[in-house]
Every structure is written in C-alpha cells, then in structure tokens.
Amino acid sequence: MFMFRNCAVLVIIGSVFCFLIGILNLQVGVEKNACRMTYMFGEPMFARVRLQDKESELYPNYGLYYYYEGARQQPVDPLKKRMTGAPVIFVPGNAGSHKQVRSLASVALRKAMSSDAGIHLDYYTIDFDEELSAVYGGYLHRQHKFLKLCIRAIAKIYGSRIEEPSIIIIGHSMGGKLAQSMLTDSSIGQHINTIISISAPLDHPVLNLDEHLEQFYASTNTILNQSRTKTLATTTTNVCNSLHQRPLSEQQRRNQESSARLDNVLLISTGGGNRDLLVRPGYTTSQFNDLHAMTSAIPRVSLSCDHLSAVWCLQFMQVINRFLFSIAQTRGDGTVHFNTNKERNLQSAMAHFIKPRSRHQNIVKLPRDSNWHEERRLVINKYFSNGLKAHFYDLISIKRPERYRKLSIEALNVDDDVHWLFGCAAEQLNNTEQVYCDKAIPLTHLVQRLPNGDQDSRNVALLDLHNLMKTYRNWTHILVSLPSSNRRIGYNLDIYDPKERHVDISLPKWYSFGQRTAINETLQGTLHYRLRISNLIEPYQSLRVLVEPLQCLKPEYRVTTRICVPWAAGFERYQTLISPSDKPGLYVNVPIIIPPHYNTTINPVIVDLYLDPICRYRISYEYSYADALSRLVLEFSGWLPAHLACVLLIVLRKQVETFQVQGSFKSLKPYIGYLQYTSLLVVTACRILKKLILNTRVLPEPENLDFSINISIVIHCTAIGLSILASLVTWLSLTLYGNAFYRVALRVTRLSQASSNIMISIMTYLPITYGVLTIAMTLSTCSGIGLLLAFVFYFIMLSNAYKDYLEDYLWQKAANLLHLATGTRTSDESESSGQENNENALEKDADEDGSVRTKTDEDTCVGLQNFPFHITLLLMLFMQLLLSAPATLAWLRRHHSGVDLPDAGIYPTIIVLGSLSVLLQLRAPQKGCGYWALSIILYLISGIVLLYCQAAIYRLNYIFAGAFALLAAHQAISILVRR
Structure with missing residues (x-):
C-alpha cells in the first residue's frame, strides 16, 4: 500500500508537470501567421435594411445591413434600389461583429470591377450585437429566428429571381452552425443555394456549458438526419486514394423517400488548422457536409489561420470569392444569379478548395519540327536558369523493367493552366532514330501544385507506369513539354521501385x-x-x-x-x-x-x-512528447471541470467520513482529504461501469468518449493538483486577504461598515436568512448574481470564523519548516490574539490532572475541525458560480435586447443556496448516523460525473445541487435521530 501511494503521488506530480508543459508548448509551438491583410479601397459603409415583418420588432438589438464602399457615394437602400447582384449573407459568430464582412465583400467588389461578364455580388451582413453565442445557448434560438427573417426579407428584395435557390450564406464560428440550422425549415431552405462555414463547430459545441446550447445542437442534428444524407467514414474508407469522399449521385437523391429532403443545398465547411486554438480541426467538419477543406490544403492558400484571421486572410478571401464568381451567371436583363445545378457547383468547389480543375482531355496536336529529346534514364534533373526561348519537349519511355513501375515528376515554375505533362505514342522522325509525338493526351488531372512559399512553384505528379500501359496500350512515352519562359524553368524525374x-x-x-x-x-x-x-x-x-x-x-x-x-x-x-x-x-x-x-x-x-x-x-x-502534451491540453482540457468536481466530491466524502469517526474528540488538519489518490480508482472503475451500462442498457447511455485511459488519468491527476492549489489559495486568501476582500465587498455593495457588521452577525447566528436573501436575489436577477452574493458572504463568514486559527496554524508550520532548514531549536515566545506561539517543534504541557503530555502537531489544529469541510463547500460553490457565468453575462447585457433570456441554472442554484443555508443553520458538520451510506452515495455521484458530465459540462449544476441537498438532508436526519 505504501508503494502504491508513492507511485500515485509521482503520477499526480508528473501529470501536473506534463499539463503545464503542454500549455507552454501550445503557446510556443504555433506556426507564424502567414496571412496577408485585406485592405479596403474605399471607406466601408453599412446600409441598414429595414425589415418589414412585425416580428422583427422582437429583436431591437439585431440588424441586417448591406455593405458598400465610399463615403461620398449616395446612400444605398436595398428596399428602394433595384439590386442586380447575386445575394450573399455573412453571419458572424461568437462575439462577432457584422463589420467582419469587410474583407470578403471588399475582395468581391474589386473582383467585380475586373469581371468582363458583369458578374457582381451583393453582400449582406447580420448584426447579432456581438453576443457570446458559443457559451450561452439562450442566444441561439433568437438568432436562428432573426436569420430566418433576414432570408425572407432578402427573398422579397430580389423578387422574381428568388423562385430558385439563389442565396449563399457564409457563416463564421457559431454563425456557421446557425447557417446550417436554416436547413431545418424547408420553406427557408428552398431559398439557399450554398452554405460555407468558416472555422465553425458544426456537429458538437466546443464547450457544452449550457443546456440550451445542447438542445440547439441536438434538435438541429435530429432534423438534418431526416433531411440530408450523412457522409460518414466506414471501415473501408480511404480518402487518401482519392480527392474527396464521393458525393451523392443524382440517382441516390432521386431514391430519397421524402420530397422535402435538402440534399440539393451544397454544404462546404472549412477549418483554420493548427493556428486555430479556439475551434479545433476535428470540430470544423460535419457528417452532413458535401465538402470539407482545411486552409493549409486549399490551393493558393496553403497556410493555417487562427480563429479571427480566417475572416480577413486575403489568400482565403480570394479563394472564397473566386468560387462564388465561378458559380454566378448573368441574365439578359443584367441581373446575376447563382447556378442551381449542385453537381456543377460541387465540381467548381472541388476545383477551388481541393484541387484546381484541369481543362478538357482532348487530344493535342504537336509540331513535328520542334526541339525533341528522348530520355531513358531513371533519374533526370534538367534546369534552364535563363529560361527558354521556345518549347522544349522530352520523351520518357514508359517501357521499363517490371520493378520500376512508379514515376514521380515535378515541373518548376510552370503555370497551373499550362499543359506540360502528356501521354503519347511516339513515331520516328523522317526515318531517323529520333522520335516525336504527333498527338498527345494531357495528364493535367494527375498533377497537383505543392505549396512552396515564395520560391519556385512545384507541380508534381505520381504515375503508375504499368497501369498507364494497361489503360493506353498504344502509348510508348510520357511527354514533358516545357513552355517558353523568361525565368528559371525545368523539371525533375525519378523512376523507382x-x-x-x-x-x-x-x-x-x-x-x-x-x-x-x-x-x-x-x-x-x-x-x-x-x-x-x-x-x-x-x-x-x-x-x-x-x-x-x-x-x-x-x-x-x-x-x-x-x-x-x-x-x-x-x-x-x-x-x-x-x-x-x-x-x-x-x-x-x-x-x-x-x-x-x-x-x-x-x-x-x-x-x-x-x-x-x-x-x-x-x-x-x-x-513527440511535447506536441502530444500540447494536443492533449488542446483537445481534452474541457474535461477538467468534470474531473475537478469528481475530486471535490471524493475529498468531501473523505472529510465527512473522517469527521464522523473522529468527531470533536480529535481535531482535523485543515488539508484533510485533499492529499488523496483514491479518486483515481473512480476513473478506472468508471471504465468498467461504462461497459456494464452499455451491455445491460438499464441506465442512460454514457457519453461516447472512447479515448485512451491515459488521457483520463492525466486530466484527473491534473484536477487533483488543481484542487490542492485551489484549497491552498483559499487558505491564504482567508488568512491574508480576508479584510481586503471584505472592504472590496463593502465598496461593491455600497453598504456602510455598521450595516455590513449587522448583516454578517445576523447571517452568522441565523444563517437561514443567508438562504432567504440569496434565493430572493437569484429570483429577482439571475443565478450568477445570487451565487456571487452567496460566495462573498460565505467567504467573509469563514474568514471571520477561522482567520485567527489559520494564522496560528500557518505560523506554526512556517516555524517548523524554518527550524528544519536551519537545524536550530530556539524558543521565542510572543503573544498573538491572546494565544502563545512557540517555535519549538514539541512542547510539554500540563493537563488539569497534573499529568504532563507532549504537544503534538494536531494540537495546532484546535478550532479547525470544521474548516476543511467548509473549504470544500466553498470551492464547489465557486465552481457553480463559474458555470453560471455565461448566463450572468447574458443577464448583464439584457438592456441591449430588452427581453428576458432563459436561465437554465436557476433551479439548481436555488437548491444549492437553500441547502447551504440549512447546513450553516445546523452548524454542519455534526456527528450522526448513516455516514457510511452518505460516503457510498458520494462515490456513486463522482462516478456519474465522469460518465455523463465530461462533455456536457452544464450537468455539473445538477450534480452540485444534488450533493448539497444530500449533505443537508443527512445532517438534518442525523440531528432528528439524535434528538
């Protein structure tokens, strides 16, 4: 047991150390931002579009705007002006501004000026008042309804052109999920042509902090399961052998049961890559997508974007607008609309987001009198440092020994739209040994451009010579055609086994x-x-x-x-x-x-x-340990709240059990319960319990988090270290900064010293008033305000009750450490708060009966036997306060919207505050019966946390409410039984 304890301590220390390394490496090991800034050529202007629908009056803080440039230009009113462009709606995300459309729209304006076909786009943008929709789901339902109103308003603006899906929506961050949710209403979905999401968490929220957020995702995904066909990886999927997952064919769409299916809407999702530390790459794809691409792999982008730069990165903005212009068409009346053929639009999207589209594969006629060469070597490196004055042709024989079946070739500084790689059947030139090709077929579809920074552009192709000979039996050579150029040009070839x-x-x-x-x-x-x-x-x-x-x-x-x-x-x-x-x-x-x-x-x-x-x-x-640790922090730090709650519950169980065994006969150390490792057993037990639940199907199915147990151990050990640090900070705050905290509370609440003293006295001697006041504050404001008030009063009450005892205890510990370091045993007596602090490690003290006993370390803990219990409750209350922060922020911003927003945490908060006031009124903890049953139940609750609350963090509200209510009920029953 001693060895296991030592190993557990080493694992905890090592896990905390690894977690800190991961945080550090996450900040240091990020690649630099290579995005070019997008600049406006005119002053950005936003024309408010007045919604005619009466329902719009319910959203006074929201707005729909039309983007244009130039302060000197006449103000634009889309309701009065004839709009001829193709409509595009930009939907901002979490804390996003409607002004983020500037980069996209400005690039489109510049591109329209150079469009010979007269194609231009009309960009609209939504103002959601920069609401924090990623952490508070109460906003999403309002935003969802307002976006519907905007789509209907734009449909009316474009009148007769809207009988076919002609609106494109571009959503950034949570705006991408909102755009996707439009497909849950077929009457709205019929107006949507394409949805492009930028760094958006589509199928799952990044942090599930809110019950309304969970409901929004669940309802959207449920309806999309019925209205769209999912594209999921199977056991045989291998996208590395092709460019993308195969899209649905026309026959598959015709075979759908419901005519209301919305597979005709093109869904494109994009992710920022390694630089995006807010929305990880795995969250940016969706099971309902037609196409997904990371910016690091998009041609002509080839870089990673952080979460904010994704909406202004010039390279990325250009690609998005090139795609939009490629699917836009003009009509005879000068108006522009988007093509409604999804197959064609998907092919265009592949060309812009996956791989540039090659031109038609028609046979090319070649001049006989050009500069022809034949090569039979396995490795060729040819460079023309000063360029070429005329076309250069090299013929490479494909008839090689059996083992040499692969050919890799790259061309340097050849433009993407130039055919330079062909297959052909060679002929002799004028009865000589020299050969040439009269006709050839381009192999451009096998060529891909490699990102190479500002250096020579590299276009490469990997060919299977045996497959080419089987497919084109008359072919004898691969032709490399280098065009004339003024810059360095050449090619490299490598034939290998x-x-x-x-x-x-x-x-x-x-x-x-x-x-x-x-x-x-x-x-x-x-x-x-x-x-x-x-x-x-x-x-x-x-x-x-x-x-x-x-x-x-x-x-x-x-x-x-x-x-x-x-x-x-x-x-x-x-x-x-x-x-x-x-x-x-x-x-x-x-x-x-x-x-x-x-x-x-x-x-x-x-x-x-x-x-x-x-x-x-x-x-x-x-x-790579450093990168693995940084990815562990990035991917799984969201599990920390659940594991910390589990640790606090186990600590609370240990404290209650120890107090019930020892009672007031033996004082408890203030850190009792925190220096533990038994909660690690809960982690392993939950793995077994999860399999049992899945097999029996008696209980609700646990969260589907089938990751290695090593991750859970590291996160849990980090939570143990965090709990120790939190308790230590709380001790020091109560001891050193209790008065300062008290003064700050007075300034914030604007109470006088006399009034605050009276209130503290009343709450100390009649704590039930504590619950009445905080619950009343919760009902009149929000859960977070009530919890904040409860935390402040609880902190001040603990500081007043235990400050002197903590000072004595900490001074005694500091003296012992000093003596241990110096090796001295001197005595220096001084009076502090009417008690004697002796710097000797041991002291002889006389009992009432005249006997002499040795003063041990436990004697310094007199008066602190209830302290660890209250510290744990204070930390649990603080966690509940943090969980209510999103709803509190929404309540503080309510004056913008003028509407009441839902507060999912109000009932758990009332239970917590009521239970806490009962515990204080009963002077808990009190020694009583049934503590073993309480201990078992706390064990079970800690297991429930790890099974059901790691991803759904908002459920911790109900866990804490249940734990507080359980403690209050146990203490009340114990007192009644004792009486």
Whole structure:
C-alpha cells in the first residue's frame, strides 16, 4: 500500500508537470501567421435594411445591413434600389461583429470591377450585437429566428429571381452552425443555394456549458438526419486514394423517400488548422457536409489561420470569392444569379478548395519540327536558369523493367493552366532514330501544385507506369513539354521501385524514447518517399518526422510534405521544410479518433515526402512528447471541470467520513482529504461501469468518449493538483486577504461598515436568512448574481470564523519548516490574539490532572475541525458560480435586447443556496448516523460525473445541487435521530 501511494503521488506530480508543459508548448509551438491583410479601397459603409415583418420588432438589438464602399457615394437602400447582384449573407459568430464582412465583400467588389461578364455580388451582413453565442445557448434560438427573417426579407428584395435557390450564406464560428440550422425549415431552405462555414463547430459545441446550447445542437442534428444524407467514414474508407469522399449521385437523391429532403443545398465547411486554438480541426467538419477543406490544403492558400484571421486572410478571401464568381451567371436583363445545378457547383468547389480543375482531355496536336529529346534514364534533373526561348519537349519511355513501375515528376515554375505533362505514342522522325509525338493526351488531372512559399512553384505528379500501359496500350512515352519562359524553368524525374520508397512504420509506444531510423540515406536525385504510419489513431498522439540533409549541392533546399488521414476527408495538410531546426517541426497527428473497427494496417496514415533532389537525406522519427502534451491540453482540457468536481466530491466524502469517526474528540488538519489518490480508482472503475451500462442498457447511455485511459488519468491527476492549489489559495486568501476582500465587498455593495457588521452577525447566528436573501436575489436577477452574493458572504463568514486559527496554524508550520532548514531549536515566545506561539517543534504541557503530555502537531489544529469541510463547500460553490457565468453575462447585457433570456441554472442554484443555508443553520458538520451510506452515495455521484458530465459540462449544476441537498438532508436526519 505504501508503494502504491508513492507511485500515485509521482503520477499526480508528473501529470501536473506534463499539463503545464503542454500549455507552454501550445503557446510556443504555433506556426507564424502567414496571412496577408485585406485592405479596403474605399471607406466601408453599412446600409441598414429595414425589415418589414412585425416580428422583427422582437429583436431591437439585431440588424441586417448591406455593405458598400465610399463615403461620398449616395446612400444605398436595398428596399428602394433595384439590386442586380447575386445575394450573399455573412453571419458572424461568437462575439462577432457584422463589420467582419469587410474583407470578403471588399475582395468581391474589386473582383467585380475586373469581371468582363458583369458578374457582381451583393453582400449582406447580420448584426447579432456581438453576443457570446458559443457559451450561452439562450442566444441561439433568437438568432436562428432573426436569420430566418433576414432570408425572407432578402427573398422579397430580389423578387422574381428568388423562385430558385439563389442565396449563399457564409457563416463564421457559431454563425456557421446557425447557417446550417436554416436547413431545418424547408420553406427557408428552398431559398439557399450554398452554405460555407468558416472555422465553425458544426456537429458538437466546443464547450457544452449550457443546456440550451445542447438542445440547439441536438434538435438541429435530429432534423438534418431526416433531411440530408450523412457522409460518414466506414471501415473501408480511404480518402487518401482519392480527392474527396464521393458525393451523392443524382440517382441516390432521386431514391430519397421524402420530397422535402435538402440534399440539393451544397454544404462546404472549412477549418483554420493548427493556428486555430479556439475551434479545433476535428470540430470544423460535419457528417452532413458535401465538402470539407482545411486552409493549409486549399490551393493558393496553403497556410493555417487562427480563429479571427480566417475572416480577413486575403489568400482565403480570394479563394472564397473566386468560387462564388465561378458559380454566378448573368441574365439578359443584367441581373446575376447563382447556378442551381449542385453537381456543377460541387465540381467548381472541388476545383477551388481541393484541387484546381484541369481543362478538357482532348487530344493535342504537336509540331513535328520542334526541339525533341528522348530520355531513358531513371533519374533526370534538367534546369534552364535563363529560361527558354521556345518549347522544349522530352520523351520518357514508359517501357521499363517490371520493378520500376512508379514515376514521380515535378515541373518548376510552370503555370497551373499550362499543359506540360502528356501521354503519347511516339513515331520516328523522317526515318531517323529520333522520335516525336504527333498527338498527345494531357495528364493535367494527375498533377497537383505543392505549396512552396515564395520560391519556385512545384507541380508534381505520381504515375503508375504499368497501369498507364494497361489503360493506353498504344502509348510508348510520357511527354514533358516545357513552355517558353523568361525565368528559371525545368523539371525533375525519378523512376523507382515502390517497394523501396514506401516505408511502413508504426507509432512508437508513449513510453518509448529515442529516434528511430526510417531511411538511413536516400540517393541523390530522389524525388519522392511515402511513409505509411500505423497505430496513429487518437488526436493526442503525435509523431515527429525528422528530415536531415546529409549532403547538398546547394546550401538552400526545400522539402514539401503532404499528410493525409484516410478516414478524415478534407484534412490534408501540407508543410514546407527548409531546415532541420524548423519550428514548428513536422508533426503527424489525426484530427478525429479512428472509427470503430477501422484497420490502420490496411489503411494507414500517409506522409508523402517530396524531396529536393539536390540533397541526400536521412529520415527518422520519434514519439513527440511535447506536441502530444500540447494536443492533449488542446483537445481534452474541457474535461477538467468534470474531473475537478469528481475530486471535490471524493475529498468531501473523505472529510465527512473522517469527521464522523473522529468527531470533536480529535481535531482535523485543515488539508484533510485533499492529499488523496483514491479518486483515481473512480476513473478506472468508471471504465468498467461504462461497459456494464452499455451491455445491460438499464441506465442512460454514457457519453461516447472512447479515448485512451491515459488521457483520463492525466486530466484527473491534473484536477487533483488543481484542487490542492485551489484549497491552498483559499487558505491564504482567508488568512491574508480576508479584510481586503471584505472592504472590496463593502465598496461593491455600497453598504456602510455598521450595516455590513449587522448583516454578517445576523447571517452568522441565523444563517437561514443567508438562504432567504440569496434565493430572493437569484429570483429577482439571475443565478450568477445570487451565487456571487452567496460566495462573498460565505467567504467573509469563514474568514471571520477561522482567520485567527489559520494564522496560528500557518505560523506554526512556517516555524517548523524554518527550524528544519536551519537545524536550530530556539524558543521565542510572543503573544498573538491572546494565544502563545512557540517555535519549538514539541512542547510539554500540563493537563488539569497534573499529568504532563507532549504537544503534538494536531494540537495546532484546535478550532479547525470544521474548516476543511467548509473549504470544500466553498470551492464547489465557486465552481457553480463559474458555470453560471455565461448566463450572468447574458443577464448583464439584457438592456441591449430588452427581453428576458432563459436561465437554465436557476433551479439548481436555488437548491444549492437553500441547502447551504440549512447546513450553516445546523452548524454542519455534526456527528450522526448513516455516514457510511452518505460516503457510498458520494462515490456513486463522482462516478456519474465522469460518465455523463465530461462533455456536457452544464450537468455539473445538477450534480452540485444534488450533493448539497444530500449533505443537508443527512445532517438534518442525523440531528432528528439524535434528538
């Protein structure tokens, strides 16, 4: 038992240390922001659109605006002016402003000026008063209804053009979820053409702090389950072998049972990538999407955006507007509308967000008298430093030995819209040995552009020569056609045996250390390697890949990597390395947990390494502890409230049990219960209990959080450390800052010293008034105000009751530590608060019967036997106060809206305040019967917390209410039985 206790203490200390490292690395290891700022060419102007619907009067703090530029321009009123553009609505997110539309709309205005077809867009934006909709779900239902009114108003503005779905909605953050929720109403959905979400938590909230937030997501997802077809990964899904998950075909849509299905609306979701620390990548996709893309993989973007820069990043704004312009069409009357053919729009979206669309595959006629060359080498590197004056043609034979079946090729500084890679059947030129191709078929659809910063652009293709020969039996050569150019141009080619270039590795165990070598040394001229990583299945796991140049022909080199997760469509990630010490390095991880029964041995995570052929490299890998810890903090820190609540319940159980056994005959140390490790047993027990619940199906199904138990242990141990720190801070605050806190409370409440003293006295000797006052305040304001008032009074009452005892105890401990450090045993007596503080560790004291006893450390705790119990209740009250903060902020901002917002925590708050006043009135804790039953029930409640409250944090309100009510009932029954 002693060894287990020591191991548990080491695990707790190590977990806290790891959590702190994760927080630090999360801030330090983020890549720099490479977004270019979007600038307006005219002063941004917002014209208020007056809604004619009487229902709009219910939303006085909301607004609909039309965006235009130029202060000198005549004010625009969309209700009076003939609007000819295609309508786009921007929906801001959590604490977002309607002015965030500026970047999107300004880029569209500039692009419209250069449009020969006369295509232009009309941007509208919603003002939600910068409400905190991500943490308080009471806003979402009002915002949902107002957005419906706006869509109807815009439908009326565009009149006859709105008989077909012609509105596009772009939602940022929670605005993306609001836009998606419009599909729950078919009368509104019929007006929507496409929805684009930017860094939006679509299927699950990031932090589920509110019951109304849970209901909004649940109701939206339930209706969408009926109105749209889901695209979920299966055990055979491998998106790395294709560009995206296959969209629904026309036949599949015709086979849908209900005619009201809204599969005709195109849903596109985008995520910001590693820089977005608010909405993690795994939250930005949806089971109802048609297309998902991360900004780090979008062509012409290829960078990570943080949560705010996603709405002003110029590269990203340009891509979104290019897509909108590509699906917009003009009519004979000069108006613009969006194409309603979803298949065509989806293909255009793929071209802009996934891979540039290649031109038609028609046969190309080639000039015979050009500069033709034939190459038979396996490795080719050709550069023209001064450019080319005329086209250059190289023919590469595809008839190779059996083992050389793969060909990787890259062209440098060739524009995306230029055909440079072909397949053809070669002929002899004028009965000579020289060969040429008279006709060729472009292979541009197999080419992808690699992000390469400001350096030479790289367009690469990976070809299977054997498949090409089977498909095109008459082909003999691959043709590389380099166009004339004034800048450096060239190509690299590498033909190889895939068995030598495809390397299978397994993620090292978390307890393994050191680097492992994947490729000891590459050959000069090598262009491509593929790493296939198995057992990388959870978001917190991280593999670091190190690419070290051994010998280079030039000091500068560039290695571009592509990371693909086979079960997560749209999460491709590109990264360019120019130095082995690049920060951040090349870290491989997955955005979402692996689907059940998925086999990573068959479909592993793929890392394609596109090497610079001027170097030879060593490629190694290791388990990255720093990145794994930062991802653990990022992905699972939301579990901390539940684990902290579990720890406090176990601490409370220990304190009640110890007091009931020892009672007032032996004083309790003020830290009793906190230095514990038994709550770790609850974590492991809940794993077993969860399987039992799922098999028996007697109780409600627990939360689906099938992650490694290592995560739960680290988070729980961190919660234990946090509980100890919180209790220590509370002790010090009560001892050192009780009076200061009291003065602040007087200033805030504006009570006089005499009035406050009378109130404190009344509440101290008649605590039931404490409950009456705080409950009345809760009913007249909100739950947070009542809890804040209760916390302040409770804190002051504890400070008045225990301050002197705590000072004696802390001074005694400080003296003992000083003596232990110096090795001295001197005595220095002084009087403080009418009590004697002796600096000796032990003291002889005489009892009433004349006997002499030794004064132990426990004697310094006299008067503190109830203190740890009240500290735990104070911390639980403080947690409840924090949980009510979103509703409190909404209440404080109510003067903007002029409406009453729902407060889901009001009933749990009343129970907590009433129970606490009863406990204080009964002078709890009191020794009584049934403490063993109370202990068991607290154990069960702590298990319920871990089974049902880790994701649904708002349920902790009911847990605390139940715990307080249970304690009050136990104390009341004990007193009645004793009487």
